[in-house]
Amino acid sequence: MTNRDDIYTVAFYNIENLFDTINDPMSDDDDFLPTSRKRWTKKRYHNKLRKISSVISKIGPDENSHAPAIIGLAEVENKRVLNDLVESKHLDDEDYSFVHYDSSDERGIDVALLYKPNLFNVEYSETYSIYLETDEGLRDYTRDILLVKGKLDGENLNIIVNHWSSRREGEKETEPKRIASAQKVLEIIDSIKSENENERIIVMGDFNDNPNNKSLELIEEDGGLFNPFKTVWSQDVGSLNHDFEWNLFDQILFSTNFFDTKHSKLAFDEADVFDIKSLTQYHGKFKGQPFRTYVGKKYKGGYSDHFPVFITLKSS
16 A cells, blocks of 8 residues: 555645635735636635645555645635635644745745655744846846755655746747756755764756756756656656647655665655556547646636645555
């Protein structure tokens, strides 16, 4: 069975614009209001919470798994939506807590970390901003990187949660932004290792790059990480689909000492995309792709435009 007490699931999920229905003058949330063209009503908001919470409660090697001990999230607006999420129908009994900081992202979306305090004991957290500039030399604000330190099964664990710059203006045109984010991750890893070379590190996120792109290879090689999603990604497997091609922008990398079973109770077990059929479009030309909440301004009532990804850690 995969839902034993000695298996911990660690997951990441870009949940596609989890906004509340309240206007925040400090962020660009105008698309997600009841009066907007998207007509983001309370009913639609609560439907989204119900669907996302249902997914989170199941993520793991099979649908009978325990809900993840730890899950990074991308595209959350604020603490209010996280409170609503952890108190929603399918997660209320899971007793999740969360770590979240507001960033200066222009779209008003952040990363966050949900965790079960009875399994993962958070000891410290902070965020790191990435300095980017527009072509005009103005500051280009993006999501902060979140670092959370704690103990899982008595072992020190450092989790770095990311949501790097999108490819909206073109893959090559925006690549320097993701390289800058990769360099910031390497700085964080160096800082962690300067205190203890043997610290266990997990780097997760929506990187807006695939496992074979320069930014991911940079953090894998220079950060001393292992990327199990290099072998998960294939012509038929990914976390999002663009122009009928699978991309695997959502990944979880980790320090190679998760293979050292002599000196650690926690060892890497497996990695996968959580792409169960209920999360996919059932029919039509987009059959098998993620069942989205919106396509443009058109409401579809689905889950997200991304599938979650996860790794499992085995405790000896």
